[in-house]
Amino acid sequence: MESKENIVKEYSNDEITVIWKPHICTHSTNCWKGLISVFDPRKKPWVNMEGARTERIIKQVNACPSKALTYKENTN
Ligand code: SF4
Known part of the structure; x- marks a missing residue:
């Protein structure tokens, strides 16, 4: 079973993918x-x-x- 700890969300545009790990997020509200x-x-x-x-x-x-937020460059 997938634990809540492992949830990772990804959001992409043509150039990058933003990765969000909710269990790390401290809700600092910066973003x-x-x-x-x-x-x-x-x-x-x-x-x-x-x-x-x-x-x-x-x-x-x-x-x-x-x-909690990171990004990676899209490859392809
Ligand atoms: S900036 Fe703050 S609210 Fe936004 S993802 Fe990071 S820790 Fe969470």
């Missing part, structure tokens, strides 16, 4: 206070990869204090 057009906890899915340019999303991901 949505910093970039509500992409990170909006009231919406489902809560990450909208169309909401900003890739560089801006990366900047916000890097500002996540718990590292």
